[in-house]
Amino acid sequence: MEAREVLKLYFGYDQFRPGQEEIISHVLAKRDTVVLMPTGGGKSVCYQVPGLVMPGITVVVSPLIALMKDQVEALLGNGVNAAYLNSSQSAKEQQQVEQQCFNGQLKMLYVSPEKLLSVGFFSFLKSLKINLFAIDEAHCISAWGHDFRPEYLQLKNLKLQFPEVPVIALTATADRLTQRDILTQLYLQDPKVFISSFDRPNIYLQVQPGQKRMEAILDFLEQRPFQPGIIYCLSRKATESLANKLKEKGFNADYYHAGMSARDRERVQEKFLQDNVQIMCATIAFGMGIDKSNVRWVIHYNLPKNLESYYQEIGRAGRDGASAEALLFYSFADVMTLRDIINQGENKEQALAHAKLDRMQQFAESTSCRRKTLMHYFGEEYPKDCGNCDICDNPPTSFNGTEYAQKILSAVARTQESVSAAQVVDILRGSRNQQSLSRGYDKLKTFGVGRDVAPQDWQRYIHQLINLGMLDIAYEEHGALKLNNGSKEVLFNGKNVELVKFQPVDPKEEKEKRQKKSRSAVENALFEHLRQLRKELANERSIPPYVVFTDNTLQEIVEQRPTNKMAFLAISGVAQAKYEQYGETFINAILSFLAQQAEQQQARLKGTTHLVTYELLRQGKTPEQISEQRQVQLTTIFSHLATLYQQGYEVDLKPYLSDWEYSRVREGIIATKQTAALKPIFEYLDGEVDYLKIRLGIGRFNKEEGALAKA
Missing domain, CATH: 1.10.150.80 (HRDC domain)
Structure with missing residues (x-):
């Protein structure tokens, strides 16, 4: 059986996704292969299809028991004989699976690395006709990766014990060091590395200010009823607090973090997988091994520590390819919290962690296409704006912000470069809080000079000056702002500063946009x-x-x-x-x-029966077919067409009324001053245009003239 036949027969798809077919051809040629493909990009098809095409059984090594179980269930649902072996099974259950393998009843066997390396298991494998080894989550082999699994280092024995069997290693997260480890540690023979685009175009990317998060989340959830999603929080306490607040508001929410017992974590995870819980408030401990394809959104309640984490976590949304959303809340307080956490870690790792957080912060403060920024970070060319992020939807406006920049820098100078961004905003806004009054900031010349600018905008302008290199932050001094050479150019040498201002989207406009897409x-x-x-x-x-x-x-x-x-x-x-x-x-x-809809429609639309005609038109039926199906005169159906057009429904009159015919009807309407009676117009036109078309012409005339009158 060919690969495309297998794809259609077992998975129901006519076409492969980009890159899959070339990978599968390479595997079918019995060549070792490495696949780097984003979460939701279709990695599993890359080994499942060739495994089903080739005679024998495919052995899949997976470190995640929950994921293994889900994948086997999905394969069984597609008519593929599959099973798994791991520590969650009894000895008897494992023996039954092994017997199925001996009998040639299975095409796909998933095993945990621990089971694969257990005593005598290689001998068992040698008794089978294995066509392919697939190593999922292959980045676990690298000590450089955050998911390092020591037992993965022993997987090199697969190539030593089964030199003739091809190996495909797959991962969604692998930097250059990890790629090198995968190639060398698995003893792969002349492998070809396939790197797919890491773009997930179906995920809408957006960032909102960290103020009033709870209010924004409630608004977000109310517009997305029944859609499953994940809210990632920085602390365990925050997950519990947020889940409880959402429950109080009537939402179906729960929480998950590493401080819970294994049994409680498994119970909550299962509820989420079964759609018995809609909203999961979780730390980053949640998500590994979750193959839930219908997660429709991911919210980051706090700023992630780097773009790798952000990318991996938003990747848990929209794995089925349908549209999904990623909402990130950003505040400078989150940055400071993460800086403090980094400073408590190992000295040798601090510089890299701070640099990665800088890039995360730059993404959050970006004034250009977010997807372009994200893809460039991962070394992928992305020449065009994506059209599926908040910046593309609502491009910021550039303006001469020199005066604002001077006010900010002046406030920093007058406070002896000793205060944070939040305090500078308070000074500019003239906030008479305890700190301002106790330190005498209310006596400064810059106190209150920016009352007319929203606090959120001042924060953004400060961040932009930092990104432009006109202001520094001393993280070791609790985020105190410091002047630099760029600051002096603005303050003393008249250097102009271009800033950008984000125009808030009108809620009504945003709702209309959502309704168009829905x-x-x-x-x-x-x-x-x-x-x-x-x-x-x-x-x-x-x-x-x-x-x-x-x-x-x-x-x-x-x-x-x-x-x-x-x-x-x-x-x-x-x-x-x-x-x-x-x-x-x-x-x-x-x-x-x-049938139920039709009954309700008939009962509800006795006076508006034209809407039933409209529904049939949308199904592609002609007026003649609708007339026959509804057992009404064709003149009635044409009357419906005219009414629908006049009321603004999407109805194309051109197939039934030419421009020349309409021009004649229009002339007749104007001459007879009739916009309802057909006969005077018919007689005026000496029968050149029939009654059906006159009715359509009147509908078009009334709509166009009405539009002109309104204009």
Whole structure:
């Protein structure tokens, strides 16, 4: 069987994602391979497809028991005979799996590194016909990586014991040092390294000021009902506090951190996987080994310590390829907290950690496309703006900010370069707080000179001066601002400073933008109907709902509304095995939903029956077909078309009314002064245009003239 046939038969996709086909061809040629691909980029297909094409069994080494379990369940759901061996099973369960391997019943076997290296396991493997070894999370082999696993160093024995079996090593996070370790420590023979783009274009990137976070989070969640997401916090205490606040507000939230017992962590994680908890407030301990594909958003309550962590954590959203969001809250207080944490660590690591935090801060304060900034950090060319971040949506406006810069620098100078950014803002704003009064800052010439500027804007201007090299921070002095040569150029030599100002997005405008991107009311209702069905089916089988169908597949089902086997199998992500398990159930659910909608519509729309016609038009039906289906006259359907057009619905009249015909009808309307009666216009035109088209012409005339009158 060819790779494309396997992709369609077992996974339900017609096309490979970029890069997958070349990797699979290399593996099928029995060559060692290294794959660097972002989370959600489709790494597993790169070894699952060739493993299914080649005779024999594929052995997958994975360090994460929860992830192993999910992947096996997903494969079984797709009709692939798969199993796993790890410490979560009893001896009897493990023996049963090994017997299945002996009998040639399995195509895919997942094992933990501990099990792989246990006594006698290599002898067991030698009794099997192994076609491929896949090493997932391969960065665990490197002592340079934060997920180093010592047992991974022993995986070199795979190549020593099975020199003829190809090895594919896969990871989503590997810098150059880690890449080198993967190549050398695994004893790979002349391997080819495939590096995919690390861009995740489906994730919308945005940064908001750290003030009023709770208010912003509540607003964010209210606009995204039922969408699963993760809120990352810096401390364990913050995860518990935030989860409790959200519960008080009626949200389905829980928390997860390393201070909980293993049993409690497993229980909470399982609830999240099963969609029984919508919002997970967690420290960075949460997420490794979670293959939940329908996480729709990730919020960073606090600034991450570096861009690697940020990238990895936002990568837990939108793994199914559907649109997702990453919201980062940023405040200077978070930066100072992280600086303090870094300063408590090893001296030799402090300089690098501070440099990485600098880059994280620059990303948060960026005034250009965020994705471009992120991709450049990872050494990837990104020539165009992405169009899917807050900066692209709301580009900042440049202006001559020299006066603002001079006020900031003057306040720093007059306080003897001894205060932080927050205190400088208080001075400029004329805040009569205890510190300002006790230290006599209210007597300074700069006190209150910036009352007309919002505190948030002053903070941004200070950060921009730091990024422009016109101001320094002494982290060892609790973030005191210091003047430098660039400051003096502005203060004394008349150097001009270009600053940028972010125009706040009108909430109404933002809501309208979201509504344009979102589904219609009927589609929302059908999506929720099918989402509930998916959850019921998943609960019956004790599997996560996204293993039944991903959100992306569910969305396509909503858009296409398949009501027969061929149409359902044409949905991306629906393979034969999936159809056999769930297809009929979903088709019946769609049919019953549409029937119920039609009944409700008929009852509700007796006076607005043209909307039923509109729904049928959207399904691609012609006026003649609608007339036949609804058992009404064609003249009535054309009347509906005219009404819909006049009311602003998306209806194209051109197939039924040419520009010449409309010009004649328009002439007749003006001559007869009739915008309702058809007969006088018909007679004026000597029957040149029939009644059906006159009705459409009147609808177009009324809309256009109405628009002119409003203008």
